[in-house]
Amino acid sequence: MIVAEAKPLEEIADLLGEVRKILVVGCGGCVTVCLAGGEKEVGIIAAALRMMYKKNGKELETLEVTLTRQCDPEYVEMLEKYITDDVDCILSLACGVGVQFLAERYNKWVVPALNTKFAGGTIEHGVWEERCGLCGECILHKTGGICPIIRCSKSILNGPCGGSQNGRCEVNKDIPCAWQLIYDRLKALNKLELLLEIQPPKDWSKARDGGPRKVVREDVRIE
Amino acid sequence: MSWKAGSKLEKLLSQGHFVVTGEVGPPKHASPDGILRHAELLKDYVDAINLTDNQTAIVRMSSIAAGVHVLRAGCEPIIQMTVRDRNRIALQSDLLGAYSLGIRNVLCLSGDHQSFGNHPTAKNVHDVDSIQLIRIVKDLRDEKRFACGEEIKEHEPRFFIGAAANPFADPFEFRVLRLEKKINAGADFIQTQCIFDMERFERFMAMVRERGLHKKAYILAGVTPLKSARAARYMQQSVAGMIVPEEIINRMEKAKDPKAEGVAICVEQIKHLRTIEGVAGVHIMAIMWEDIIPTIVKEAGLYPRPQAE
Numbered sequence A: 001m002i003v004a005e006a007k008p009l010e011e012i013a014d015l016l017g018e019v020r021k022i023l024v025v026g027c028g029g030c031v032t033v034c035l036a037g038g039e040k041e042v043g044i045i046a047a048a049l050r051m052m053y054k055k056n057g058k059e060l061e062t063l064e065v066t067l068t069r070q071c072d073p074e075y076v077e078m079l080e081k082y083i084t085d086d087v088d089c090i091l092s093l094a095c096g097v098g099v100q101f102l103a104e105r106y107n108k109w110v111v112p113a114l115n116t117k118f119a120g121g122t123i124e125h126g127v128w129e130e131r132c133g134l135c136g137e138c139i140l141h142k143t144g145g146i147c148p149i150i151r152c153s154k155s156i157l158n159g160p161c162g163g164s165q166n167g168r169c170e171v172n173k174d175i176p177c178a179w180q181l182i183y184d185r186l187k188a189l190n191k192l193e194l195l196l197e198i199q200p201p202k203d204w205s206k207a208r209d210g211g212p213r214k215v216v217r218e219d220v221r222i223e
Numbered sequence B: 001m002s003w004k005a006g007s008k009l010e011k012l013l014s015q016g017h018f019v020v021t022g023e024v025g026p027p028k029h030a031s032p033d034g035i036l037r038h039a040e041l042l043k044d045y046v047d048a049i050n051l052t053d054n055q056t057a058i059v060r061m062s063s064i065a066a067g068v069h070v071l072r073a074g075c076e077p078i079i080q081m082t083v084r085d086r087n088r089i090a091l092q093s094d095l096l097g098a099y100s101l102g103i104r105n106v107l108c109l110s111g112d113h114q115s116f117g118n119h120p121t122a123k124n125v126h127d128v129d130s131i132q133l134i135r136i137v138k139d140l141r142d143e144k145r146f147a148c149g150e151e152i153k154e155h156e157p158r159f160f161i162g163a164a165a166n167p168f169a170d171p172f173e174f175r176v177l178r179l180e181k182k183i184n185a186g187a188d189f190i191q192t193q194c195i196f197d198m199e200r201f202e203r204f205m206a207m208v209r210e211r212g213l214h215k216k217a218y219i220l221a222g223v224t225p226l227k228s229a230r231a232a233r234y235m236q237q238s239v240a241g242m243i244v245p246e247e248i249i250n251r252m253e254k255a256k257d258p259k260a261e262g263v264a265i266c267v268e269q270i271k272h273l274r275t276i277e278g279v280a281g282v283h284i285m286a287i288m289w290e291d292i293i294p295t296i297v298k299e300a301g302l303y304p305r306p307q308a309e
Helices: A011-018 A039-055 A073-082 A098-104 A178-188 B008-016 B033-040 B064-072 B088-100 B130-143 B172-185 B198-210 B229-238 B245-253 B258-274 B288-297
Strands: A003-007 A021-027 A061-067 A089-092 A111-112 A114-124 A125-131 A171-174 B019-024 B049-050 B075-082 B105-109 B162-167 B188-193 B218-223 B279-284
Touching: A003 A021, A011 A039, A011 A089, A011 A111, A011 B130, A021 A039, A021 A073, A021 A098, A039 A061, A061 A073, A061 B229, A073 A098, A098 A111, A098 B245, A111 B162, A171 A178, B008 B019, B019 B033, B019 B288, B033 B049, B033 B064, B033 B288, B064 B075, B064 B088, B075 B088, B088 B130, B105 B130, B130 B162, B130 B172, B162 B172, B172 B188, B172 B198, B188 B279, B198 B218, B218 B258, B229 B245, B258 B279, B279 B288
Parallel strands: A021 A061, A021 A089, A089 A111, B019 B049, B019 B279, B049 B075, B075 B105, B105 B162, B162 B188, B188 B218, B218 B279
Antiparallel strands: A003 A114, A114 A125
């Protein structure tokens, strides 16, 4: 999932500035799962903002809606009935994708309430960790299911570098060395020969820098 | 004899001389005076000088520019090149430039992570890794091709290619295999991380000989003279990929003159390294203490230096 984290409340209030009525929009997708932007968080952030404005002697009205997904026009459409003239601003609790989908559809000022962090998963309740670098060309079959692109601090493809010691990365003792993990895993699977092959430079053109990437599936397109 | 690059370093190694290389860190300013002084001081005591490439990710004069100053002072440079700050386009461009300026040796490295340096918020590049860079430099020379496969029609850069090896990093048993990978990628010579744990280095070299790697590339053993017990302790505890045994720290602590003891330890290490089969030379990394190199070389019985034929 896409893991996100709420911006500090003071920062959100700062971004909103002089507003009287805002639409606080949650997302039922990834950010609900990572407890950052679901229905519950919409309620909490809206209430906290109202209190904050009140304390400063200002009135703030909040409308609260949570869409099934903000990254899907079908659901974004359902917001239309709430977009009235007196709404000064939309506060989106989605990832950066959702924020943009709202901004593209409605002629309103949209403010992000979250910082979008990474593609990852839940390690334990309340802890999420990055797993995928979204590089566009998966090589996990060569590395024992451990991604060196995102889990190695240098994204090395022929690791480990000379800074790996006691299974830890040179950057920080709290970071496991991805290449130690890869080595241990391939050794256990009796596939160490995979590491002896020189991996050629990666095709980063599949990763980024060419404008927004697009996936087109002709077989499921309509028309 | 036809040379791969024809550098003095390549000639001395292939003629069987026990080679001595030193290291100079380029300055955090734009004057060549310090480098010229060091090159002047070292030129009769080492066969070539490494110029580090923004080591510990701190902005310094470029290793190529510093290498040209070393060359002007009559000494042979080994420029270090990391993949942290440049993509494959910039790396190859700088290799062409360095060769055009007379540089003939390049050491290919991944580079210290930017979080250690003075620009920790910088974006790292890591478009290619150190092994891929070795292959790129080799292909420029031997295949006369750029990394994309395009032919170099004339004047290909012909470098003597170096790589680093760290026998003190983990997983230990994979270190020799990774060294082999670097040699297979095209490394002609190897400079190791500084050695304090001699027992572990000997085990490493035994594995190197078992796989015949010492016959495929020249291995220069890295040494660093210690200035104080505190410096030794710092290396032991805070420098990634380094092992400093307690015994060495004890010796430094007990010494009346720690600097002299540091030199004595270093000289002992060099004399011992010379006896290890497969060690083709030493690389003396006297960090912020370059002036001590002539003393070490003399006391280790490695002076005068041979001339390349």
